[in-house]
Amino acid sequence: MITIDKLKKNFGEKVAVDIEHYEINQGDMLGLVGNNGAGKTTLFRLMLDLLKADDGKVIINDIDVSQSEDWKAFTGAFIDDGFLIDYLTPEEYFYFIGKMYGLKKEEVDExxxxxxxxxxxEVIGNKKLIRNYSAGNKQKIGIISAMLHYPQLLILDEPFNFLDPSSQSIIKHLLKKYNEEHQATVIISSHNLNHTVDVCPRIALLEYGIIIRDIINEDNSAETELEAYFNVEE
Ligand SMILES: Nc1ncnc2c1ncn2[C@@H]1O[C@H](COP(=O)(O)OP(=O)(O)OP(=O)(O)O)[C@@H](O)[C@H]1O
Structure with missing residues (x-):
């Protein structure tokens, strides 16, 4: 589904992304992990054509994302709250997003x-503008809006950020279910190793912009390897 080829992005002297070749299959549920500054968000931004690569390309379903807009119809993403429209209520925002994808209000409600x-x-029925919501609730609005049109490809940057423990647990289950029921490709980044190994059968470890390990994770088998890499103390 996704081919990343010779993809490079530098910021001045700093190498943010440098991936020779990486393939993500339709239906993969991939976790992207790496230390601060490893290049996770930059990679997502390149995949979503929010940044221009210095070299190389991202191909989604045979479409070079920098050359055509066609991939947008089947892609949903939430990177940060810059994706939201502050002066709308969550309902207005959901209906707006729904309309973009040809969904009626009743379908959005369903x-x-x-x-x-x-x-x-806390999210709907409050007549409150998005700008007045907490960081956690904004995160929820963003995740839900990215999933509303049932995208074949879902990209979420740090989906567990700002969420309380019970919301983290609920979204883990919703994402897993979404991946299974829609055979959708789901890519998330996270600093939470436990959550990542719980939901992602495949994990890419990024270091200085390079994917240094592509780990198959069965029954949380990647946990020890990741804990050793991140030097997590018992
Ligand atoms: N707009 C920018 N201008 C300059 N440098 C940038 C910019 N965006 C990212 N960088 C640099 O690129 C590198 C990769 O950053 P990126 O935000 O992609 O990492 P990350 O893995 O998402 O980090 P974190 O876990 O802290 O969110 C870092 O060194 C960062 O400082």
């Missing part, structure tokens, strides 16, 4: 139902 526990009564 698709919000599985997120009810995740929203915990």
């Amino acid at each position: 698709r919000l139902v599985p997120f009810e526990r995740f929203m915990n009564g």
Whole structure:
């Protein structure tokens, strides 16, 4: 589904991404891990054509993301709250996103139902503008809006950030279910090793912009290797 080829992005002297070749298959649930500054967000931005690569390309379903807009129809992403529209209420924002993908209001309402526990009564029905929501609730609004049109490819940067423990657990289950039920490709980045090994059967470890390990994770088998890499004390 995704081919990353000779992809390079530098910021001045700093190498942010330098990936010779990497393939992500349709239906993969991939976790991207790495220390601060390893290049996770930059890689996502390149995949979503939010940044221009210095060299190389990202191909999604035979489409070079920098050459055509066609990949946008089947891609959903939430990188940061810059994706949100502050002066709308969450409902207005969800309907707006739905409209972009040809969804009627009733369809949007139906698709919000599985997120009810995740929203915990705080996201809709409050007539509150997105700008007045907490960081955790903004994160929830962003994740839900990225999933509303049932994208074949879902990219989420740090989806567990700002969420309380019970919301983290709920979104883990929702993402796993989404990946299985829609055979969607789901790519998340996270600093939370436990969550990553819980939900991702494949994990890419990024160091100074390079994918240094491509780990198959069965029944949390990657946990020891990742803990050793990150030097996590018992
Ligand atoms: N707009 C920018 N201008 C200059 N340098 C940048 C810019 N964006 C990223 N960088 C640099 O590129 C490198 C990769 O950053 P990136 O944000 O992609 O890492 P990350 O793995 O997402 O980090 P974190 O875990 O801290 O979110 C870092 O050294 C960062 O300082």
